[in-house]
Amino acid sequence: MKKLEIIEVTKYFDALYTLENISLSLEKNQFISILGPSGSGKSTLFNIIAGIEKADHGKILIEGRDYTGKPGRVSYMHQKDLLLPWKTILENVSMPLIIKGTEKKDAKKQAEPYFHLFGLEGFENHYPHQLSGGMRQRAALLRTYLFSQDIMLLDEPFGGLDAITKRKMQQWLLSVLEDLKASILFITHDIDEAIFLSDRIYILSERPAKIKEIVDVTIPRPRDHTTFTCEAFVRLKEKILAIL
Amino acid sequence: MKKLKSIGSVLSGFSKGNIDFLPVGFIVVLILLWEGVARLALVPPFILPAPSKVLHTLVTTLPLMEQHITATMFEAVVGFSIAILAGILLAIMMDSMKIIKRVFYPLLITSQTVPIIILAPLFAMWFGFGYLPKIVIVVLVCFFPITLSLLEGLESVDKDLLNLLKSMGASRWDIYRMVKLPAALPSFFSGLKISGTYSIMAAVIGEWVGGKRGLGVYMLRVRQSFAIDRVFATIVVIVLLSIGVLKLIGYIEKKAMPWNKEI
Numbered sequence: 001m002k003k004l005e006i007i008e009v010t011k012y013f014d015a016l017y018t019l020e021n022i023s024l025s026l027e028k029n030q031f032i033s034i035l036g037p038s039g040s041g042k043s044t045l046f047n048i049i050a051g052i053e054k055a056d057h058g059k060i061l062i063e064g065r066d067y068t069g070k071p072g073r074v075s076y077m078h079q080k081d082l083l084l085p086w087k088t089i090l091e092n093v094s095m096p097l098i099i100k101g102t103e104k105k106d107a108k109k110q111a112e113p114y115f116h117l118f119g120l121e122g123f124e125n126h127y128p129h130q131l132s133g134g135m136r137q138r139a140a141l142l143r144t145y146l147f148s149q150d151i152m153l154l155d156e157p158f159g160g161l162d163a164i165t166k167r168k169m170q171q172w173l174l175s176v177l178e179d180l181k182a183s184i185l186f187i188t189h190d191i192d193e194a195i196f197l198s199d200r201i202y203i204l205s206e207r208p209a210k211i212k213e214i215v216d217v218t219i220p221r222p223r224d225h226t227t228f229t230c231e232a233f234v235r236l237k238e239k240i241l242a243i244l
Numbered sequence: 245m246k247k248l249k250s251i252g253s254v255l256s257g258f259s260k261g262n263i264d265f266l267p268v269g270f271i272v273v274l275i276l277l278w279e280g281v282a283r284l285a286l287v288p289p290f291i292l293p294a295p296s297k298v299l300h301t302l303v304t305t306l307p308l309m310e311q312h313i314t315a316t317m318f319e320a321v322v323g324f325s326i327a328i329l330a331g332i333l334l335a336i337m338m339d340s341m342k343i344i345k346r347v348f349y350p351l352l353i354t355s356q357t358v359p360i361i362i363l364a365p366l367f368a369m370w371f372g373f374g375y376l377p378k379i380v381i382v383v384l385v386c387f388f389p390i391t392l393s394l395l396e397g398l399e400s401v402d403k404d405l406l407n408l409l410k411s412m413g414a415s416r417w418d419i420y421r422m423v424k425l426p427a428a429l430p431s432f433f434s435g436l437k438i439s440g441t442y443s444i445m446a447a448v449i450g451e452w453v454g455g456k457r458g459l460g461v462y463m464l465r466v467r468q469s470f471a472i473d474r475v476f477a478t479i480v481v482i483v484l485l486s487i488g489v490l491k492l493i494g495y496i497e498k499k500a501m502p503w504n505k506e507i
Contacts, residue, residue: 047407047411050411051411052407052410052411071410071411071413072411072412072413075408075412078404082402082408084405084423084426084427085503086426086501096412098422099409099412099413099414100413147412
């Protein structure tokens with residue numbers, strides 16, 4: 001069954017189209033990237049999927065049910081970690097559970113076992129400013145995961161990191177996804193990142209954002225650092241560059 | 245240049261531990277200068293008493309001032325507390341409902357242009373000579389900085405963070421409790437510090453109009469009997485009390501925001 005379906009979503013600000021007729025479907029355990037220039041309305045699309053912004057036309061279906069304009073089902077992760085500086089990492093990541101109504105103690109207990117997998121073990125009681133940028137992004141990802149384990153929307157999650165940390169985080173994300181079994185929608189403007197991570201890439205045009213082309217990435221998994229230089233990767237990159 | 249550098253290093257050497265000795269030293273020099281002027285009788289003592297005389301008067305008349313200090317502190321603390329509650333309430337209301345902000349904000353700003361000193365006698369007419377008019381003045385002086393700084397703090401929270409919480413299905417109350425109020429704490433406390441220092445002074449201004457007790461009442465009395473040394477002693481008490489309030493707020497601020505300390 002399709003995890004998430006975006007059906008003909010259109011959005012305009014004043015008379016200006018931001019999103020024009022976007023349709024997309026995400027299968028279970030699939031990793032889809034949305035590749036497009038910055039400021040092309042990709043984040044607006046995520047706000048619409050998360051239910052906090054209204055589309056002027058179109059529908060959002062999650063597991064077949066209509067979730068158009070209803071928040072609280074899927075959350076997203078931002079380029080900024082958006083961790084609360086006055087809460088410890090454990091308190092930060094268990095926040096979505098508390099919002100859902102879980103007792104503080106139980107929420108922490110549910111969050112704790114994931115610290116090892118997310119490479120945050122031993123930092124439960126640290127404050128965000130004591131962690132490196134990469135670790136903060138991992139904590140933000142854990143918070144997103146604890147909110148909705150099956151579907152995650154990642155909005156340029158590694159966009160604010162330096163190139164070396166970014167590479168490491170991409171490889172870590174792939175390895176951790178083997179355990180998590182989540183369906184992921186990933187926004188990026190980095191072609192290498194999109195190819196390396198995804199099963200399928202939706203290429204968006206500049207404003208108004210329209211789907212220009214859908215590219216399937218058939219490079220077998222598991223992928224590692226050699227993927228970046230393999231022939232299939234380079235050919236795919238050439239193709240995408242030509243489209244953009 | 246070399247000389248300047250060496251002076252610089254000597255000056256920076258003045259701060260030890262938590263105390264910066266440079267301003268302390270400067271004040272000491274000023275007081276010594278003042279003492280010299282008074283000792284040499286350059287100014288008659290009934291116009292400007294020597295600091296040593298003021299200190300002596302302070303120590304000897306402190307028991308006499310005690311009831312006045314208590315009265316002033318009472319007015320300041322009660323007024324300040326009401327101002328804090330009113331400020332918090334008003335700021336949250338203005339932040340959560342834009343229509344309330346549109347209605348109240350211009351009024352709030354205008355209210356600050358009304359000279360309190362002129363209002364004080366009117367309050368005495370309306371509310372008598374008891375504690376009430378003084379407390380009202382303290383509230384009026386104090387609540388504005390608190391309201392404004394808290395409102396600013398609430399409004400400056402990252403929009404992306406608010407969106408994130410909304411996407412998680414957080415209620416308005418969740419958003420205030422988890423994000424907005426803690427995020428606004430630093431600006432709230434800077435407002436508290438401003439109005440906290442004003443609170444004692446506001447009570448004294450209120451007492452000038454009349455009453456039975458209070459440092460303002462006492463000050464008027466000793467001034468009318470030309471006991472200038474006592475006037476100065478009262479000023480010292482007011483300054484010390486205000487600094488005390490400031491320090492207390494600073495202490496609470498540190499306790500309330502443990503995450504700030506480690507940055």
